[in-house]
Amino acid sequence: MDITNHLQNCTHREVISLQKLREFFVGWLFAVGVISLLGQVVLLRELNVAFFGSELNYILALGIWLLWTATGAAVGRRSHVPSSRGVRFLLLLYALAMPLSLILVRRLTA
Numbered sequence: 227m228d229i230t231n232h233l234q235n236c237t238h239r240e241v242i243s244l245q246k247l248r249e250f251f252v253g254w255l256f257a258v259g260v261i262s263l264l265g266q267v268v269l270l271r272e273l274n275v276a277f278f279g280s281e282l283n284y285i286l287a288l289g290i291w292l293l294w295t296a297t298g299a300a301v302g303r304r305s306h307v308p309s310s311r312g313v314r315f316l317l318l319l320y321a322l323a324m325p326l327s328l329i330l331v332r333r334l335t336a
Contacts, residue, residue, distance in 0.1 A: 258317065265324040266291070272331040 270287055277283040 269327060269331065272328055276331050276335045
């Protein structure tokens, strides 16, 4: 259903609740983005320590990071709107993968 048609058929109270719901999700998406960015910076710094400050490390890490970002964008463009269950699964997977990758990098230095 088109969102403009849906909004035209809604009452004023329903429109306000939809706007509040959208603001709520925008806030959560912003928070997830900030936390993801911080996690990636920490991971890059840990990799820098693990490989003794080699600049090649930054080039490889950023290259792999951009490669997977492009892959995710290409896959996301072909698919439809993900289900809320799928989004929750991916966020949970990311929440588990970031600490595990930090532990792995720290084990490499030991």
